[in-house]
């Protein structure tokens with residue numbers, strides 16, 4: 001704890017402690033409660049949930065970064081270091097622990113929160129291994145606290161409409177799902193210049209990124225994953241990349257020869273500190289700039305996956321992390337029809353947001369297109385709806401958007417099954433990874 005810490009006030013609002021002052025932690029947790037550093041001067045609408053919740057503590061290993069944030073939003077929230085979790089809980093008495101640290105550390109903060117009897121809201125992926133997921137499920141059963149995983153893609157208007165159509169029987173019994181996801185070259189390269197690029201810290205992209213997609217499909221079709229088979233490789237990044245300019249060049253020559261350089265922002269080409277998208281630096285996490293060709297990169301950037309679900313449906317999924325456009329193609333087939341949707345973003349020239357409809361093709365009869373609106377804000381329009389449901393929930397959750405620990409565990413386990421299947425060239429059972437009866 002630092003010298004500036006003040007005793008928390010008693011306000012009657014829900015009290016939140018944030019573990020991880022990350023970009024994501026600021027955009028969906030700290031920002032809505034306190035304000036964002038990238039939108040000065042701090043206007044009332046930059047902290048739209050300040051009346052509903054109070055950020056009573058920030059735990060982060062980087063004191064400098066926390067101080068930058070506190071100065072930017074003019075708030076004296078107490079700072080704690082990672083080993084001071086228990087002290088933070090005692091001194092600031094939070095109701096809820098928010099977790100937005102690098103993925104491999106989620107398990108520690110989720111388990112500590114549950115041990116303290118508190119509710120936990122954790123960014124995806126819930127943890128980075130099925131073994132840790134099983135520990136979280138067991139701890140949640142023994143705690144009065146609950147676990148909620150912010151699988152935000154459930155909140156995207158397009159996905160909510162799809163879920164409703166499927167639940168209403170638009171395709172009959174779901175038989176198969178087709179999902180092709182492309183991550184644009186600029187976005188894809190960013191994973192390989194940050195902590196996400198090692199399995200030890202992210203679980204690999206089949207967990208870190210694809211957990212979104214495995215959760216989305218399981219939720220859309222309301223089915224439990226049973227078995228996974230996958231192929232995968234690293235084709236674009238790492239030391240053996242076909243785009244690697246080579247280490248014999250000087251740093252400046254390497255940057256100049258790097259084809260992904262075109263996507264760098266001006267500040268990323270400077271010698272200055274690594275800054276995030278809200279303008280804060282990470283003096284502790286990134287004392288120097290990382291290259292997308294560094295030898296420590298040990299994860300795949302290309303996957304082809306088949307998942308079988310309980311009840312007989314299957315998913316055919318592929319993703320690559322260096323594509324000329326970003327977006328996806330999704331289709332859900334059933335005994336009585338098919339639903340299709342495409343979404344392209346981060347494409348030049350950009351198509352108008354929400355311009356592609358969901359199309360319903362009944363097996364017998366006329367098709368119908370459903371336009372989709374509200375996709376022009378964070379993550380396909382999902383984030384504002386997620387944040388509202390976190391901090392000012394209204395009513396029930398009819399579409400089941402609030403992912404619990406079991407849902408978080410399935411998304412992680414499918415992602416782990418992917419890299420294990422690739423490694424061992426065999427199908428992997430989800431129940432074996434979670435060491436529970438699938439469905440739990």
Ligand SMILES: NC(=O)c1ccc[n+]([C@@H]2O[C@H](COP(=O)([O-])OP(=O)(O)OC[C@H]3O[C@@H](n4cnc5c(N)ncnc54)[C@H](O)[C@@H]3O)[C@@H](O)[C@H]2O)c1
Nearest residue numbers: 020021022023024060061062082100101102103105123124
């Ligand atoms: N739902 C989404 O769409 C979405 C999008 C982006 C990121 N995320 C998730 O959000 C989380 C944060 O990702 P990010 O890219 O914004 O992170 P980031 O790299 O911007 O920040 C990480 C922060 O954690 C701190 N930190 C590092 N190790 C720590 C430790 N052991 N204890 C406490 N603090 C520590 C760092 O100092 C830094 O402030 C991740 O779990 C990521 O998977 C989710």
